[in-house]
Amino acid sequence: xxxxxxxxxxxxxxxxxxxxxxxxxxxxxxxxxxxxxxxxxxxxxxxxxxxxxxxxxxxxxxxxxxxxxxxxxxxxxxxxxxxxxxxxxxxxxxxxxxxxxxxxxxxxxxxxx
Amino acid sequence: xxxxxxxxxxxxxxxxxxxxxxxxxxxxxxxxxxxxxxxxxxxxxxxxxxxxxxxxxxxxxxxxxxxxxxxxxxxxxxxxxxxxxxxxxxxxxxxxxxxxxxxxxxxxxxxxx
Numbered sequence: 001x002x003x004x005x006x007x008x009x010x011x012x013x014x015x016x017x018x019x020x021x022x023x024x025x026x027x028x029x030x031x032x033x034x035x036x037x038x039x040x041x042x043x044x045x046x047x048x049x050x051x052x053x054x055x056x057x058x059x060x061x062x063x064x065x066x067x068x069x070x071x072x073x074x075x076x077x078x079x080x081x082x083x084x085x086x087x088x089x090x091x092x093x094x095x096x097x098x099x100x101x102x103x104x105x106x107x108x109x110x111x112x113x
Numbered sequence: 114x115x116x117x118x119x120x121x122x123x124x125x126x127x128x129x130x131x132x133x134x135x136x137x138x139x140x141x142x143x144x145x146x147x148x149x150x151x152x153x154x155x156x157x158x159x160x161x162x163x164x165x166x167x168x169x170x171x172x173x174x175x176x177x178x179x180x181x182x183x184x185x186x187x188x189x190x191x192x193x194x195x196x197x198x199x200x201x202x203x204x205x206x207x208x209x210x211x212x213x214x215x216x217x218x219x220x221x222x223x224x225x226x
Contacts, residue, residue, distance in 0.1 A: 004155070009153075034214070034215075036215075041219040041220055042117075042203070042217040042218055042219045042220060043156075043203070043215075043217050044217075045214045045215070045216075048213070048214060088155065088156070090156075097163060098144060098146075098161050098163050098169070099144070099207075099210065099213065100158070101156075101158070101215070103155035103156040103157075104155055105153055105154065105155045106155060
């Protein structure tokens with residue numbers, strides 16, 4: 001059975017801090033790892049990682065995948081209160097016709113002013 | 114810029130009642146999904162569809178039925194609601210392929226008393 005585990009489950013920081021969120025996975029026929037940010041409503045897409053060791057960046061957010069050790073990290077530098085959200089990672093199984101995604105439990109990030 | 118729209122956004126049911134959640138997407142996506150989100154458990158797939166007229170079971174299909182009569186709509190039905198179905202339900206859609214970005218609706222919060 002596919003499994004994705006995120007850590008920590010929750011994190012409280014102050015504005016300006018740098019945070020690292022972790023995601024480990026065990027996914028049959030692994031194809032890619034996706035990160036989402038969920039504020040009060042719909043999860044919104046951040047990154048999709050397919051290749052090991054290649055960092056993806058978007059502003060203050062970056063992410064990297066390690067396919068040998070089966071994990072990914074999401075870094076947020078110079079955090080702002082607007083970064084407060086639940087961050088979800090999901091592993092994609094490329095062996096299914098519908099692109100099965102297994103989601104982790106999420107990391108709740110709270111950024112205080 | 115509607116994207117994925119879910120109705121209703123909130124609903125309270127009594128045990129044994131039935132209801133239907135409607136998901137509509139205007140991005141011409143082939144694939145559509147219904148997830149439920151419960152505290153500490155991430156997003157779990159209920160049912161999915163890879164095209165008009167086709168549906169299939171996900172991880173937690175019991176107690177739910179779905180229909181995809183039109184490409185843009187994906188309906189989730191509860192025939193006889195149970196308190197265990199109290200949850201937040203998310204619809205999502207994407208382009209076909211082995212893996213890719215999911216576009217989520219804003220969620221429907223269902224409470225079964």
